[in-house]
Amino acid sequence: MLTKEESYIFDLAQNPQHAGELVDATLTLEGANLSCGDEIVLYLELSNDVIASAKHSSRACAVCVAGAEMLIEEIIGKEVKKTLEITNEEIIKKFPIELSPTRQKCATLALQTLRGLKKT
């Protein structure tokens, strides 16, 4: 049986609000977790250094997809440089369940992918 907290994460992953592609994406970032095979693509639409819109396309576990959903909620409307200040702990804290070190990597894959912005 799933707990209420686990159900929240699975629901978030099974009914993602920000999944899909952005046709007008200014930037597309790809990330992967080689140890488990999770893959994510982040689509960002920038307007004057502000993230106007964002979506993700994930082939990943529930924790990873939920992490991407939580991240996108956090970054829309924010300046790019502010989003790069988001820490792993801030994302992990949003999860109502305890995450093992392995699952923390899943939760922060979208954030790691966003950090690819530093290279662009």
Place this chain on the structure above:
Amino acid sequence: MLELKNQFPIYQSHPNLVYLDSAATTQKPQAVISAVLDFYTKYNAPIHRGTYGLSDIATSMYENSRQKVAGFLGAASAEEIVFTKNATESINLIAHGLKKRFAKGDNLILSEVEHHSNLIPWQKLAEELEVEIRYLKMDLAGHIDLENLKTLVDQKTKIISLTHCSNVLGTINPLSEIKKITQKGSPSSLLIVDASQTVPHLTLSVKKINCDLLFFSGHKLYAPSGVGVIWGQKAVLDTLEPLNYGGGMVEDVSPISATFQEAPQKFEGGTPNAEGVIGLSAALDFISSLSFNELSGMKAVEAHISLLHNETLRLLSPLIEQGKIQIIGKPDPRSGIISFYCPKYHPHDLAYLLDKEEICIRAGQHCASPLHQKLNLVASNRISFGVNNNLADVNKLIESLNGIL
């Protein structure tokens, strides 16, 4: 069936544990733990270095272990056994040691199912020496295509390096037939075998397989971590370059050069993992001591693993028929490996849900990314058995899967 839970102390700490990840690493029996403890408390001394009695005893225990491993593999002599850190170090040593055999434009053959450890060392060698890697195809069940092999081998094929059993698909490769084909196409080619997944469950004979080099990790065979083995025909081992230079492997050293001992000592530079090697010896004794019905030793293990495997597949069949899980490939029951995909839950999520009930199964790509790419799978789940498992483990797994799915 074997009933050995009382010989594995892990169950004293975790009485409800259902450990189904022996293909990754096995739990350790008390006999192995005691052997390591015994070595440290009674016999610890440097191997091959001391001029005193205690060192002689430790050296003798270490070399007796080499002899035991040789017997276990059906090798001609203990000189054919090299101790390493694990299977990964073994194959790195082999790939490094064989470099001189290759010239630009030569080729080597691997299969599509290889573990990363039997892939990346060859990729690096191929890049450095401008050697071509040819990949042996498999069918959808995971069986190697022998007709395809005939088209791949030519006079420039220097080695073929294959797993004996896929760590994902649980299929067992027909090595003797493979050797015949490669020898016909390239008489001087070497067959190298990753036996990491078969050494724990099958009676192996390097003579029957007719390979040239074979390697495995001890920790998948109930031995401690940090000990691996290479078996090689002495004539082949003598041609390999060492990987680790230093103490213990030299014959004569001057300020400008050194000469090395013969195999196997030339590959064992540095103070070895004596307690690991002695633990491996204890693991082999442990296997030899097992019996049920008329079977003993590895034959008992093989029958036990096959029973667990077949019973699991039988009990999974309703879930398979309902499309709730899909078995990947067609695993050989002797492998004790069943990988599957579940449409409802990502492999990580399913492993998490089972872990809540103290059931440990693997989720991920199992260090076989190219295979998962070929199968178009992000990841998979894997159940794998050891001698410590029993039918109650299988029943608890099935009950939990039925509840979750």
